[in-house]
Amino acid sequence: MFSNPVRPSVSGAIRTCRSAFVGIFIVSAVLNVLMLTGPIFMLQVYDRVLASGSVPTLLVLSAITIGLYGLSGILDILRSKALLRVSMRVYTSLTNPVLRANIRLPVMLGGKSAGLHPNRDLDTIRRFLGSPGPSSIFDLPFMPFYFLLIFVMHSALGFLALAGGAVIFLLVVFNEYSSRTTTKEVGQTTAAQSKVMETARRNAEVVGAMGMTGRLSQRYGELVTPYFYAQQQATDRSNFYSSTIKLLRMMLQSAMLGLGAYLAIRQEISGGVMIASSIIMARALSPIEQAVSHWPSFVASRQAMGRLNQVLLQCDVDRGLQGLPLPKGDLSIEEMATSAPAEPVVLLQDVALTLKAGDGLGVIGGSGSGKTSFARALVGVWPVLKGAIRLDGSTIDQWTEDERGRFIGYLPQDVELFDGTVADNIARFDKDADVVSIVAAAKLAGVHNLVAGLPDGYNTMIGDGGARLSAGQRQRIGLARALYGNPFLIVLDEPNSNLDVEGEQALSRAILEVRQRGGIVVVVAHRSSALLSVNKLLIIQGGRQVAFGDKDQLLTNVSILNGSMQSGKALANAV
Structure with missing residues (x-):
């Protein structure tokens, strides 16, 4: 039989964790429901406790709220541990194929393989999967749920939250397209720096004996400048969008309070709904803000996944037959x-x-x-x-x-x-x-x-x-x-x-x-x-x-x- 019937790939390794992702999604769903604990508590305090003046009701509500917050914290810890284990499972399942690819690349591509580092790409993917970034991605599908709740409270509040969410979504899209080139440039300049560093280290005796340290340092310095500017541009752009989205979220939260106060004055909603709607909207936009903060690592991971898939496809060429008699004639x-x-x-x-x-x-x-x-x-x-x-x-x-x-x-x-x-x-x-x-x-x-x-x-x-x-x-x-x-x-x-x-x-x-x-x-x-x-x-x-x-x-x-x-x-x- 053929020795390699199934080609290794990053997507294939991730698919082996399908059951874990289903579990993480279910935990995320429960977490997002539990995130309503604060708004509901606030709503009950304003509309029930303050209105009735009942201390026992306040104590019961407080005890329930503390218990739900504790459960939320436990589930969040479990989700982080699950993502870390998923990242390690993907990493370990691809370690051997990546090592083979790392060995075969110079043989298959010669000098053209100098810019390819499958082991670094795998490590980039591992770090992202084990970071808080995927958690925000799992939270994104529940945004419509929060917007729907705000609409239930009042249509005007819902339209304001939806408009703010749309603007933030457009900023995320602009961030995506603007960060592709700079992230790629950072990766290329990093690879060039590593190549010079590794070559100098490998030939340390020649470099030291013939006085080449200064010249190689100058050559390395020439690569640092484009790396600095590419990294600076990528970081500045990411910080700009992150700060803009954070500012917009704060403005929307204040606008929601203002609109809620106006509606409360007109007796269309209660004071508790005013506070709760503001908190729910902040929660609805929180995954976007977190996703933007982790966007550079997400883009780097996605590019690394594309490169690694291509490398594994190119290098998985061992089509020999198992058990073929060894030559002796x-x-x-x-x-x-x-x-x-x-x-x-x-x-x-x-x-x-x-x-x-x-x-x-x-x-x-x-x-x-x-x-x-x-x-x-x-x-x-x-x-x-x-x-x-x-x-x-x-x-x-x-x-x-x-x-x-x-x-x-x-x-x-x-x-x-x-x-x-x-x-x-x-x-x-x-x-x-x-x-x-x-x-x-x-x-x-x-x-x-x-x-x-x-x-x-x-x-x-x-x-x-x-x-x-x-x-x-x-x-x-x-x-x-x-x-x-x-x-x-x-x-x-x-x-x-x-x-x-x-x-x-x-x-x-x-x-x-x-x-x-x-x-x-x-x-x-x-x-x-x-x-x-x-x-x-x-x-x-x-x-x-x-x-x-x-x-x-x-x-x-x-x-x-x-x-x-x-x-x-x-x-x-x-x-």
């Missing part, structure tokens, strides 16, 4: 062409070759010729624009992403390790990994003695990016990670760029052992020592395949190579 490439994700320029094309189990392929060529592009397409992180890459007749995307990790090992040029123990990194953070397999991979990579010499051995915390290790140590642990689990296809991109003689000897032994057990090894190399243990050779120049065949035969016949290997004879002598 051959690798064939059929006139393959590839490019960087979401880029129109083809970087490598016309590659065609076949490898059998036990083959080792060396890939050579000048800088920028397309060797790394070949490696990335081979492991499925760059798109195949033309042709196909097949393992035992099936293209890579026919396996699920998780299952591909069982038969693919990859060592990129820039080795990145994760915050965790050495064992965690070698085992690819597999919780079910056994120590025997981890040590076997480390020994195969020739890094077991190095790891054993660390303070806590395989339990040594290496820090984010492998900060505690040298470049050569990171590369050798990255090689062990690629070899873990005895994958069928192992792709090594410049695996000896930071290795010493001992490390290169261990690399050659590892390649031979993988071939002897029936695996396929692809080695992208500039240094000839990495090719000692391969039997096939692929030569790439100018983004095209120049030659492919047995290594010894090609080394005899090929005479034009770029980079550090300028001639076939020189390479033959080195190997």
Whole structure:
């Protein structure tokens, strides 16, 4: 069966909380009815207690009022807790899809993904759902109920309240349309600032060593100015509408009292109705005022929801089949062409070759010729624009992403390790990994003695990016990670760029052992020592395949190579 029959989305996650929202709506309905406690108490005091002078009646009414206020407070607390739990449920249900999207975005969109931060969008949605903002939205449907009550008291009071509500509603609509652009600009400038900050932090050594701190600070400062003005404009606009609506509500409340007094003088309503109608109108307009105060977060949440839905739709592309047999026979490439994700320029094309189990392929060529592009397409992180890459007749995307990790090992040029123990990194953070397999991979990579010499051995915390290790140590642990689990296809991109003689000897032994057990090894190399243990050779120049065949035969016949290997004879002598 297909691995992802249902696409994750924010709306889908919210729909799973449907029963909770129904409960919150019912609680909101009860709360809005209980909000009439004050006006009714006031009405009874003016029209009954004062008229009759009955103290017992006043005491009974006061006791009932206090009880209803207490119930209202309890329900309000329960509603806030329910909204907080809804926000956390939505957040937790989307955490894994968002993490996958965060990982896949650079692979799918390349540089175009720089402005997309699905984890931040999810956090924006979580904060809004857990804030008082949704409470005001749940209260909005009960506004007509309050207006109807005012109409029951007197039609003139009802028309005044309705006119005031209409004006405030128009202000809310204007606020909505005027805040869209500025809120979007704030989000864009915030993303640009974060990008500069993260890049500087990631390259702190380079920045400090070459005196780039001042220049980057200046560049960051240039982004602060548009952010300041965009944020200022958004805040000023929100404050303007919020203050205007608050002022209008106060004016309407006074106008309601004035009109009520006039009607009371004419004996058309009682004094209690005059006071109660003013309080009810204030309550009717209160949700609008609260909604406007939370409007920036509402708009930001809505925009974040739109972006996140689009990202999840784009990145939910794992259409592999569960249970497809893992490859163990051959690798064939059929006139393959590839490019960087979401880029129109083809970087490598016309590659065609076949490898059998036990083959080792060396890939050579000048800088920028397309060797790394070949490696990335081979492991499925760059798109195949033309042709196909097949393992035992099936293209890579026919396996699920998780299952591909069982038969693919990859060592990129820039080795990145994760915050965790050495064992965690070698085992690819597999919780079910056994120590025997981890040590076997480390020994195969020739890094077991190095790891054993660390303070806590395989339990040594290496820090984010492998900060505690040298470049050569990171590369050798990255090689062990690629070899873990005895994958069928192992792709090594410049695996000896930071290795010493001992490390290169261990690399050659590892390649031979993988071939002897029936695996396929692809080695992208500039240094000839990495090719000692391969039997096939692929030569790439100018983004095209120049030659492919047995290594010894090609080394005899090929005479034009770029980079550090300028001639076939020189390479033959080195190997």
